[in-house]
Amino acid sequence: MWARSGLVGNASSLHASGRAARRVLEEAREEVAAALGAHPTELVFTSGGTEGDNLAVHGSWIARRAAGPGEPHGRPRVLLSSIEHHALHDLVPALVRDGAVVDRLPVRPDGIADPAVLAGALAGAAGRETAVASLMWVNNETGAVQPVQALAEACRSAGAWSHSDAVQAVGHVPFDFAASGLDLATVTAHKVGGPVGIGALLVRRGVSPAPIVFGGGQERGIRSGTLAPVLAVGFAAAVVEAVARLEEHAARWRRLRTRLLDGLAGLPDVRPHLPETASPSLVNVAFLGCEADDLLLLLDAAGVDASVGSACTAGVSRTSHVLLAAGLAEDEARSTLRFSFGAETGEADVDTLLRVLPEALERARRARGATFGSRR
Amino acid sequence: MKVLAAMSGGVDSAVAAARMVDAGHDVTGVHLALSRNPQSFRTGARGCCSLEDSHDARRAADALGIPFYVWDLSEEFRVDVVEDFIAEYRAGRTPNPCLRCNESIKFSAVLARGLALGFDAVATGHYARLVQGPDGVELHRAVDPDKDQSYVLGVLTAEQLAHSLFPLGDSPKSQVRAEAAARGLTVASKPDSHDICFIPDGDTAAFLDRELGTAEGAIVDADGTEVGRHDGAHHFTVGQRRGLHLGIPAPDGRPRYVLDISPVTNTVTVGPHEALAVDTITAGRPSWAGPKRPGRWRASVQVRAHGEPLGCSVEASDDGVRVLLDAAAHGIAPGQAVVLYDQDRVVGSATIDSTAHRAAA
Numbered sequence: 156m157w158a159r160s161g162l163v164g165n166a167s168s169l170h171a172s173g174r175a176a177r178r179v180l181e182e183a184r185e186e187v188a189a190a191l192g193a194h195p196t197e198l199v200f201t202s203g204g205t206e207g208d209n210l211a212v213h214g215s216w217i218a219r220r221a222a223g224p225g226e227p228h229g230r231p232r233v234l235l236s237s238i239e240h241h242a243l244h245d246l247v248p249a250l251v252r253d254g255a256v257v258d259r260l261p262v263r264p265d266g267i268a269d270p271a272v273l274a275g276a277l278a279g280a281a282g283r284e285t286a287v288a289s290l291m292w293v294n295n296e297t298g299a300v301q302p303v304q305a306l307a308e309a310c311r312s313a314g315a316w317s318h319s320d321a322v323q324a325v326g327h328v329p330f331d332f333a334a335s336g337l338d339l340a341t342v343t344a345h346k347v348g349g350p351v352g353i354g355a356l357l358v359r360r361g362v363s364p365a366p367i368v369f370g371g372g373q374e375r376g377i378r379s380g381t382l383a384p385v386l387a388v389g390f391a392a393a394v395v396e397a398v399a400r401l402e403e404h405a406a407r408w409r410r411l412r413t414r415l416l417d418g419l420a421g422l423p424d425v426r427p428h429l430p431e432t433a434s435p436s437l438v439n440v441a442f443l444g445c446e447a448d449d450l451l452l453l454l455d456a457a458g459v460d461a462s463v464g465s466a467c468t469a470g471v472s473r474t475s476h477v478l479l480a481a482g483l484a485e486d487e488a489r490s491t492l493r494f495s496f497g498a499e500t501g502e503a504d505v506d507t508l509l510r511v512l513p514e515a516l517e518r519a520r521r522a523r524g525a526t527f528g529s530r531r
Numbered sequence: 532m533k534v535l536a537a538m539s540g541g542v543d544s545a546v547a548a549a550r551m552v553d554a555g556h557d558v559t560g561v562h563l564a565l566s567r568n569p570q571s572f573r574t575g576a577r578g579c580c581s582l583e584d585s586h587d588a589r590r591a592a593d594a595l596g597i598p599f600y601v602w603d604l605s606e607e608f609r610v611d612v613v614e615d616f617i618a619e620y621r622a623g624r625t626p627n628p629c630l631r632c633n634e635s636i637k638f639s640a641v642l643a644r645g646l647a648l649g650f651d652a653v654a655t656g657h658y659a660r661l662v663q664g665p666d667g668v669e670l671h672r673a674v675d676p677d678k679d680q681s682y683v684l685g686v687l688t689a690e691q692l693a694h695s696l697f698p699l700g701d702s703p704k705s706q707v708r709a710e711a712a713a714r715g716l717t718v719a720s721k722p723d724s725h726d727i728c729f730i731p732d733g734d735t736a737a738f739l740d741r742e743l744g745t746a747e748g749a750i751v752d753a754d755g756t757e758v759g760r761h762d763g764a765h766h767f768t769v770g771q772r773r774g775l776h777l778g779i780p781a782p783d784g785r786p787r788y789v790l791d792i793s794p795v796t797n798t799v800t801v802g803p804h805e806a807l808a809v810d811t812i813t814a815g816r817p818s819w820a821g822p823k824r825p826g827r828w829r830a831s832v833q834v835r836a837h838g839e840p841l842g843c844s845v846e847a848s849d850d851g852v853r854v855l856l857d858a859a860a861h862g863i864a865p866g867q868a869v870v871l872y873d874q875d876r877v878v879g880s881a882t883i884d885s886t887a888h889r890a891a892a
Binding site for chain 2: 448449452453455456470471472518519521522525
């Protein structure tokens with residue numbers, strides 16, 4: 156019975172359960188593509204955002220680095236913004252090791268890439284040597300919405316492929332792949348309330364990143380590996396819902412964001428980072444004079460979830476490269492937390508945060524640099 | 532109470548945290564990241580800096596259902612413990628880094644941060660007992676003499692002890708392991724740590740060579756006659772016998788020991804065992820585990836980790852202590868701590884500056 160449902164079969168198999176799985180998978184593909192403004196043949200399922208980012212950038216560079224048919228001079232260069240997720244930020248050493256020329260695109264103090272600087276970075280010879288340029292759509296730490304249309308235009312003039320990590324964009328800001336003009340965009344299911352373990356790379360027709368894992372040649376030979384129809388169904392349901400309810404959610408998030416920012420305004424030495432264009436679902440704030448780690452511990456104990464930049468494998472939090480790229484001093488970056496709103500977040504949650512924050516903040520500030528005993 | 536449980540990833544600190552939970556405390560686990568570049572994998576050796584250890588600590592916290600965080604104290608550890616360790620060897624002394632870590636990191640930086648964040652105490656898996664006495668909390672030896680760690684806690688002040696909890700002090704080690712297994716903690720069979728955690732391969736000499744370089748110098752006997760060469764005075768500890776590689780045998784054919792290390796001239800002095808005998812120890816930077824004890828009084832003293840307690844009289848002042856041993860002892864190295872006991876109770880401690888033999892003087 157399970158086999159005939161199409162949820163557990165192998166979509167590459169030719170027998171009945173395989174056909175059922177294939178049908179489920181293709182229906183999910185059509186639904187996800189339609190919700191994202193893409194054609195179903197433009198959608199390559201992946202395991203999530205990290206794989207999508209790696210496939211888009213590493214795969215495009217591999218496909219275009221050397222001279223070949225339709226590519227008389229070869230394109231050894233990759234342009235990455237300085238605020239990319241670790242899925243791309245930490246790809247840089249591997250790209251350099253493999254011989255890529257990697258340039259980083261700076262951002263303004265509000266965390267947004269300047270379209271004129273972007274155009275300059277892709278002008279002339281540098282642009283002709285660029286395989287792919289990547290600028291994330293909405294930054295996961297600051298919420299800054301980036302000028303991805305400007306990226307797409309600059310890349311088109313240069314003949315480079317454009318990629319955007321849109322993991323934090325779908326369901327948070329209006330997203331339309333066709334209208335964006337992008338060649339490649341990465342999305343993932345769990346950021347829109349779907350299951351962890353599936354995502355997609357949207358690939359415009361005529362654009363063909365090289366595979367970075369090898370095997371059965373699924374997903375048009377770009378991404379080998381057996382796909383999980385059950386995850387694809389969950390992905391489709393979540394993304395359809397998230398896109399359909401975007402305006403409703405966004406209106407609520409804007410109210411919550413205003414409420415939170417108004418509440419923070421009464422606290423001493425608290426500095427919200429407010430990009431000119433920002434996702435409504437995220438507030439990034441520096442609590443000057445304390446370690447964000449300490450504040451997180453205290454808020455956690457009071458039932459409020461907050462986030463810091465990221466942690467290394469051992470669990471030590473790392474100073475955010477995104478905040479440093481926006482020109483923040485190390486101290487301010489280390490004092491920065493972010494609060495995200497989800498499908499369920501309401502006024503009461505913001506009020507809880509604002510109620511527990513003053514005492515937590517005072518304690519966290521006292522904890523910094525505190526010493527005890529005979530420490531020399 | 533709100534208790535901060537320092538969780539190294541070993542069996543002792545996991546059981547200590549579990550006992551705090553059982554006692555009804557509101558417990559939060561913290562693992563201290565002490566190395567800037569944690570080793571991804573290590574076999575055999577155990578310490579407190581590896582990825583495996585932070586993983587094990589986290590899994591123990593999961594099993595106990597308590598919040599868990601990793602605190603990065605690598606900068607404090609580098610300055611207060613590792614650099615102190617290197618500087619002490621450079622000065623010809625023999626430091627005890629675990630004691631420095633307790634003094635400067637676990638019961639200072641961590642305790643201060645914890646108290647400021649609203650915790651009442653820090654709990655660790657050390658084997659020692661805290662007993663409520665007439666003048667406040669007292670530090671006593673653990674009931675398991677093989678595991679007793681009161682020596683490395685001897686540097687703690689009364690104020691620090693008042694915010695410390697050692698839930699294992701009444702238990703033998705075997706019982707702690709059995710308890711860990713019964714609780715389903717995955718670290719139940721994990722080997723004990725013995726090495727210095729920031730020297731995971733256990734090769735202290737090679738570590739010091741990298742930090743201090745090698746410098747050839749003379750090994751001389753008591754009258755200054757050169758009897759051998761060495762490639763770095765930091766390879767030696769007072770009382771050491773092995774590894775001298777002397778070319779010239781002693782006149783009496785008996786083994787020789789390191790008597791003194793002079794970093795200025797890079798000279799190591801050796802001599803017979805009886806020349807190691809000392810009965811007077813001068814030690815500085817005293818700390819008191821309870822009220823200060825100036826004046827002259829009777830005590831027993833321990834001069835190294837796992838050493839036997841020695842009967843003595845103590846002359847104490849604000850600057851330090853003079854320890855007059857009842858009987859001469861051998862191989863007492865400057866840089867190590869003297870921990871002073873009244874029976875099983877720790878009275879205080881100080882760092883050995885010099886030694887002498889009254890009879891010989």
